């Protein structure tokens with residue numbers, strides 16, 4: 515594994531000062547010039563897709579197909595923001611008691627991003643595109659195991675032609691992260707990661723009264739109602755749970771199925787899971803590669819052991835070899851098992867049954883998380899009614915939970931604070947300023 519030397523504190527603070535200076539000039543750049551650079555960034559990402567994808571696969575174990583799709587999604591997000599920028603940053607006129615009242619969107623300054631390894635490019639771009647578009651500068655502290663990707667992202671932004679120093683990757687420890695947040699030139703922090711990291715970083719930000727956005731973990735329910743299209747729901751559940759080797763914040767982490775279809779649904783689901791090809795993530799045929807570390811696979815083993823000790827049955831999978839963990843389905847699951855109370859960040863799918871739709875909703879909402887939720891029914895009205903009762907930031911009928919640059923994304927409860935993407939994302943790190951003329 516490649517090793518990197520952490521940056522000295524002096525270097526980090528000089529980078530922060532440069533980013534601030536670059537932002538002061540950047541905020542004056544006309545919007546059409548900013549969007550032209552976003553489109554250039556989309557080109558750079560696509561031109562280098564193969565090498566970036568390979569690097570992500572090597573650093574995280576994600577499959578090469580998933581890694582390519584991730585780069586394409588980043589390029590698409592650049593295009594969406596370039597296309598919508600004028601509308602999403604438009605001034606708003608309000609009729610009040612003066613001659614003129616306007617709401618204008620101004621940048622805040624330099625924002626620190628603290629990001630996770632599971633989607634090394636996408637998580638960063640999801641924050642960075644709207645932040646830069648709004649006129650901010652940005653610093654990135656990426657997860658230590660994806661430092662290569664972090665440096666490539668900086669290279670891509672530079673190659674696209676963004677002003678030098680406006681966005682930089684920092685190779686720093688948690689202690690230096692605290693010092694950056696405390697610095698007067700840092701105006702906010704966006705963290706995507708676990709609830710524990712969110713708590714730690716938000717408490718530092720709180721002490722220094724800095725704006726914070728948190729995109730944290732989840733334990734999303736995937737509810738299959740009695741009238742669902744069973745083959746479609748089973749196929750989707752497999753994608754929802756096992757994509758990115760099961761390591762996605764919005765994975766379908768708790769499958770809740772109505773008792774009346776439990777048997778037929780479970781057998782269809784098991785047949786789909788057993789089709790998954792486990793192997794070398796660089797192999798085009800592979801669906802499931804190794805987890806990010808052997809320790810992550812050991813954690814899956816512990817979850818399965820806990821569930822089995824409390825009465826669950828392993829219907830498929832359940833075995834570990836190094837960092838590999840076979841795609842696993844557990845039935846006979848109940849609420850006291852860790853697979854129901856913790857975030858299961860790997861390829862283990864617990865299936866729980868509900869006697870009624872109301873019970874399914876209660877089970878779905880019985881979690882400290884609230885990121886996404888998916889419900890399956892042929893009756894779209896009923897599906898929507900259920901979706902509206904689910905405690906989550908993003909709910910889907912007849913689709914897996916997914917993020918889309920045109921839609922806001924974020925969680926409630928321990929899944930986070932604030933929103934990314936769409937125009938909501940642009941406004942998080944902005945001064946929503948009023949100009950009033952009397």
Ligand code: NDP
Nearest residue numbers: 629630631656657658688691707708711714729730731763
């Ligand atoms: P971690 O919480 O371990 O790390 C996330 C980032 O936070 C890393 O850069 C890490 O740095 C940093 N970090 C952790 N603790 C601190 C601290 N005390 N001070 C400063 N920085 C800190 O998460 P993972 O990387 O393991 O990612 C998995 C988690 O991310 C899951 O819970 C997943 O659900 C969540 N996630 C949420 C998403 C969402 O949109 N809601 C999307 C994707 C993932 P270092 O590597 O140096 O420790």
